[in-house]
Amino acid sequence: MKALTIGKVAKQAGLGVETIRFYERTGLLKEPPRNDSGYRQYPPEAVVKLCFIKKAKQLGFSLKEIEELIALRHKQDATCGDIKAQAEEKIKNIEERIRDLAKMKAALLKLTRRCSDNGPVYECPILTALEPSGEVP
Amino acid sequence: MKALTIGKVAKQAGLGVETIRFYERTGLLKEPPRNDSGYRQYPPEAVVKLCFIKKAKQLGFSLKEIEELIALRHKQDATCGDIKAQAEEKIKNIEERIRDLAKMKAALLKLTRRCSDNGPVYECPILTALEPSGEVP
DNA sequence: CTTGACCCTGTAGAATGGTACAGGGATTAT
DNA sequence: ATAATCCCTGTACCATTCTACAGGGTCAAG
Missing domain, CATH: 1.20.5 (Single alpha-helices involved in coiled-coils or other helix-helix interfaces)
Known part of the structure; x- marks a missing residue:
């Protein structure tokens, strides 16, 4: 029982709800699962990721660069x-x-x-x- | 006889001509003197300033912040x-x-x-x- | 003395990174 | 059970920071 609504993650990460949906639209965040009424159900790790994004932005990285940074992990076993x-x-x-x-x-x-x-x-x-x-x- | 046209400063600073005019419009750069035909006449120091602006931008400072940074100098002897x-x-x-x-x-x-x-x-x-x-x- | 590269103003459009509704359900607190 | 609060989608709009013409004058080389 750990799933968070978008409002919760937003608050914990210090971002706006709209911002998070925006990140999802642009592909920076992958779509989380939904509950029966269509609400987004975030795992707690989402907060960590959003905090990272926030920090990286403050450091002057663009969303595109941040995406690349995060993607480094998923390409791990490939090349x-x-x-x-x-x-x-x-x-x-x-x-x-x-x-x-x-x-x-x-x-x-x-x-x-x-x-x-x-x-x-x-x-x-x-x-x-x-x-x-x-x-x- | 050292005045530079906008194209020269742009090239030396590695910026576009339009960008420089844009900086002028927004107040980041003060208006240089003009010659008889209305051409902007930049002193060579303008290049230094523009290079600074370029670097500072790369460091993640906004134009507003850069303006403040530069302004620190002019307020020197005041307060x-x-x-x-x-x-x-x-x-x-x-x-x-x-x-x-x-x-x-x-x-x-x-x-x-x-x-x-x-x-x-x-x-x-x-x-x-x-x-x-x-x-x- | 013409041709091409510059310069001018002014306005419009683009990319990035959001932010703000509108209109309508879902949840929760009292 | 009903108001306040949250969530949904979709669209529109905002600031920042350029970038690209259009329409027209200027300058310098051949």
């Missing part, structure tokens, strides 16, 4: 090399994001220090923090 | 305390993003290790990597 390559690409992507965020953070710290130093500001450390470099697809 | 507080909030935000990205990376690494081991995968390490936790505003 292991492919999955690995895909995962490694994501990892590289993530590493670049982290590096850039670190640069941005450093720039902001510099800014706050100057601020407390009351020193003059001849150039903006924020703007020059991220040199134009490799693409993030 | 120092405010800027500092704002910058520090951004820093916290960035730190959380980095933490979450690090978790995601760890989860993916775990996946790739299992993958190369050719071991069976009974549960998805990706899905469980990010516990439902603090919000990223």
